[in-house]
Amino acid sequence: MAIVLGPNQYGKAENRLVTVSRNGSVHTIKDLTVSTSLRGDLADTHLTGDNAKVLATDTQKNTVYAFAKEAPVGEIEDFALRLGRHFVSSQEAITGARVLIDEHGWERIDGHDHSFVRGSDEKRTTAVTIDGEQAWVVSGVRDLVVLKSTGSEFHGYPKDPYTTLKETNDRILATSVTARWRYVGTDVDWAKSFTEIRSIMLKTFADKHSLSLQQTLYAMGEAVLNTRPEVAEVRLSMPNKHHFLVDLSPFGLENDNEVFYAADRPYGLIEGSVLRDDAPDAGQAWSTLPTF
Ligand SMILES: O=c1[nH]c(=O)c2[nH]c(=O)[nH]c2[nH]1
Structure with missing residues (x-):
């Protein structure tokens, strides 16, 4: 040896x-x-x-x-x-x-x-x-905190003996987005590209009616790739910042989706990559960076 x-x-x-x-x-x-x-x-x-x-x-x-x-x-x-x-x-x-x-x-x-x-x-x-002689650029945004107060559901998941989560047709969806995107080349208007990618991600988060944070993640990456030809791949890491409906029944009060407890941990952690199937090879672009 x-x-x-x-x-x-x-x-x-x-x-x-x-x-x-x-x-x-x-x-x-x-x-x-x-x-x-x-x-x-x-x-x-x-x-x-x-x-x-x-x-x-x-x-x-x-x-x-x-x-x-x-x-x-x-x-x-x-x-x-x-x-x-x-x-x-x-x-x-x-x-x-x-x-x-x-x-x-x-x-x-x-x-x-x-x-x-x-x-x-x-x-x-x-x-x-x-x-x-080669160069790869992966740019992104971190700690971009967003919340929507409706337009988000979560149901249809398996119920096993340990499942207690109630299905919902109307919940708060909140996350802190870490996004990284890999550029095809280096001849890019970086400032314009950043501003437009950030804006399309925010618009998609807001407009997309969400059936899961996973679906929202994919839609955000897909929207970037549909509008920005300079980008080959988007990786997203999105903690699900849970907002739990507070049980107000002990006080004789109804809670009609108005009063929430914002939990900071634990949080669901939803991560994924969205890319073109003909994207050029990533070379060393991601090496030593976190997977998401
Ligand atoms: O959008 C969600 N995705 C999940 O995988 C999940 N799991 C969970 O408990 N709540 C949620 N919400």
């Missing part, structure tokens, strides 16, 4: 980067969390501690901040592609890079020039993978 080194990567995780760009007195901010990981000929450092091929994680961190000054950060996908390509092209031993960026949203306060309020916890995300 021999013991060998398996797949490995290393980098600086969760660099917090905030930039201010000034157009006269009007400021625009970008608030990012950037993680970089490098892959390549890195056996020596693992096997003998020889660091001749190890671009320090500290240097990777500094590169993130220097690149933010040297050119406008722009869209997160472009910034991630710039960083990833730089690491691979400038270090002979480094053959691959993975750059993950989360963008945290700030809204201008009442049209104010330089004051902002954090809108919600929602994050725009990207995961860029560089392998030699």
Whole structure:
């Protein structure tokens, strides 16, 4: 038996980067969390501690901040592609890079020039993978919390000895959407694509009469693929944020779908992928990302 080194990567995780760009007195901010990981000929450092091929994680961190000054950060996908390509092209031993960026949203306060309020916890995300000359982009959104107060049913499921759930023709449906979509290529108007994908997912959640969260998940992915040719595959992770009808009968009160207890756990976790059957090969697009 021999013991060998398996797949490995290393980098600086969760660099917090905030930039201010000034157009006269009007400021625009970008608030990012950037993680970089490098892959390549890195056996020596693992096997003998020889660091001749190890671009320090500290240097990777500094590169993130220097690149933010040297050119406008722009869209997160472009910034991630710039960083990833730089690491691979400038270090002979480094053959691959993975750059993950989360963008945290700030809204201008009442049209104010330089004051902002954090809108919600929602994050725009990207995961860029560089392998030699090739690049894959998977973008998405996290913590996009939505709720509909009707237009959702759940019934027709098997009843076994342990089933207590009551069938319903009218329930609250709420979830916190994590969506990732894999782009076919890299020649994309990233901002426009993101805005339109987010909007079509929200519209579908709202408009689709739901017989299960699974059905809603599929409809959301399908709507993205039907309208956005630049996308090959959508992966969705949607916790079912249960809202239970409170039993008010001890108080002599009827509860006609008006008073709910919002449980935070446990939650149903509904996850799935929707893709074109002729989608181009995913290459390394999803590697090391969570399945959903
Ligand atoms: O939309 C739903 N899907 C399920 O699989 C499920 N299971 C459950 O208890 N409630 C729900 N709701």
